[in-house]
Amino acid sequence: MSEVIVVGSGIAGLIAAIETSRKYAVTLITKAELSESNTRYAQGGIAAALFEDDSVAEHVADTLRAGAGLSSKSVVEVLCSEGPARVRDLIRLGVAFDQHNGELARGLEAAHSRPRVLHAGGDATGFAIESALVHTIRATGNITILEHTFVKDLILHDGRVVGVEILDATGNPRSLSADAVILASGGAGQLYLHTTNPAVATGDGIAIALRAGAELADLEFYQFHPTTLAVPGNFLISEALRGDGAVLLDAEGHRFMKAVHPGAELAPRDVVARSIAEQMAAQNGAPVFLDASALGADFLKERFPTIDAACRTYGFDWASQPVPVTPAAHYWMGGVRTDEWGRTSLPGLFAVGEVACTGVHGANRLASNSLLESLVFAWRCASLLSNDDFSGKAWPVFTDEATVLPLQQEVGSATPVDRKALQTLMWEAVGIYREESVLLRAAKQLCLWKPNGTTASDYETANLLDLSRVMVAAASMRQESRGAHWRNDFPETSPNFHHHQYFRREGSAR
Template identity: 50%
Template structure:
């Protein structure tokens, strides 16, 4: 609402960006489609900022909204920008898991107040996985939960908040308390069913500390960007500070963007065609099963072949087709990055290479179109 009321800002509803235009190696604008009319749109710009968020919708279970498809990252790649650290995807260990309910994030702060994870048998299990028990790093907790779920053949474990003595849970965690109440659970007296969910992409469009990508005039901020500050495993809440700090620094640089070659605005399609796209669910299940919390060469290779097919599918002027194509592009790159990194580091865990290998892998992977 604040943005819509700001002079100089025009918000285009029901419009998707389908390409970033360049000339002479620099940005010249954005191509888009009006989904209501099917009309192709072309916008000239000396600077374009990718602020499209992450890619949680690539996975079956995610805390992200359904617009987090990673298409902005894929568009930057197609325009020639470098992407980095794509193998590092963070899975939050405790998202609500219930029939028909969204995977609402249950903060680790709840465990910080004394809540305990229990398996299907009611046993507290985290002490057997890490010296810090329930306060272990996110990736370790997520893998432990998956192991307990697999052993029990269950869809979730439980977060027991009844042992958090002396804590007013309703006052300390009002949003979580209200959500659980809406699901028929009083967290003061009953355990919360939880399981891991895709949460945050540490990688993205490679930028400097002023949001500049490797394409002149193209900038990226927020989760779509990869500044490198999160390394292989983001610390909680650091992404909020990153967005504020680097977002401000990016704005300071926008006036420096070189103007690319002039071009005439033009329509890029004549109308909507092609019918519905295949469902996102198949790609999401593939990524969850083979590029999720635990990965292996066999699984990554299997998923890579399917994702490559979607990435190479012809673009059609519907949101569903566009999103699936760009999701396929980013999924292919994420799978390739995970396949190449033959070690485990941070949020990237290979069951066939479970140890960290600093001798060969104390370095970043960068992808550019054509390499």
């Protein structure tokens, strides 16, 4: 029987494992416990055109508009047209989305032309999805689960991925073989000092794919969520709150987004995040405020119970007064380059979810499309594998030439990298604003650090160092402002950069 390894236990990994196990023996590897992933913390919901007053075409148009000219229309059409059926599949798997008057409840989020975002448990959508899928996984007999297991690298033979090198739960190195490996290991929010991402989001899948020679794409595009509580840990304040009527205020209590964009608080995320950053700069770094008091205490507690509890934990009575908010790193549009079936440039290697770059999000992700993308393309990947596509004969040959990007080498006097220092550097150099002089200084500093140690945590930090180097290079090369990538020295969008940037490691073959 063929063997498939799935790396990661968010929605993408769990769906890939469940669907692939219908035909193959599956080993599901996760570096923490099974239920710990970015999915678990998703508040807002999952977008899909499920309602009579909505359409796939409108969802496609909203997604393309948010992507600032770089979303792949054909792949967006796959996402939006297959999304409704996949959401219904989630319901069949036990996800209990919230209802209103006997019908699915839905919310409005930024840059959506219609309310189409489903939620569960008010603002605990990710937890509800994760819980239902973990229950299904536990009840599936053809899946071996390896928790607290770190995937260190991919194993290649004759240019094909044939397995993974791991550190098992006791810290011992082992090798596992497979006919196919599906990366579903999530994003890399831990690149940044301020992030909404959990500690496990260290970009391991993207880093091991890079080292193996896989092509990466759109690395310069990182989305910053506009509203997190201005407290240690940057607790996420869902965009759905603004969709229900909460407004942003400056330090003097004045609403400022109406003068910035016609969508005001529901402008695209990059616009809102930059506007908040600019307002904070004008206030000598003081946070802005999110005012949800007009929604009422009962509504806030029922609709947003997770945020309500967090606000009270931090001492904020958000039903009667505004709460301080600030942007934080949230979602990487870039990742391992894939086609619409999850195939990467390396035979035998698939990628789904945030680790992948399908071309759906372009330069700026539309709110609540991330869970949908994970769901749709994990299902498609499993469907392709069900047709025995292990040979590599139908493997995609990407026609756009990838830039050969040498991994920056540290100098002879390099010192061991400190993760906090790395995160601080990335926040300052490749945060909401970028410019050439700062990027050049960052590139030089990154060469003065080297990885150190052989624990899983050490390997995570080494992965973050590799990814920092390629992200800085990508941000330097894109000399324009587009979507989530803003260059102070190139503030206009340029037709010369109306294309994706693809990268592969020096010495790797196509």
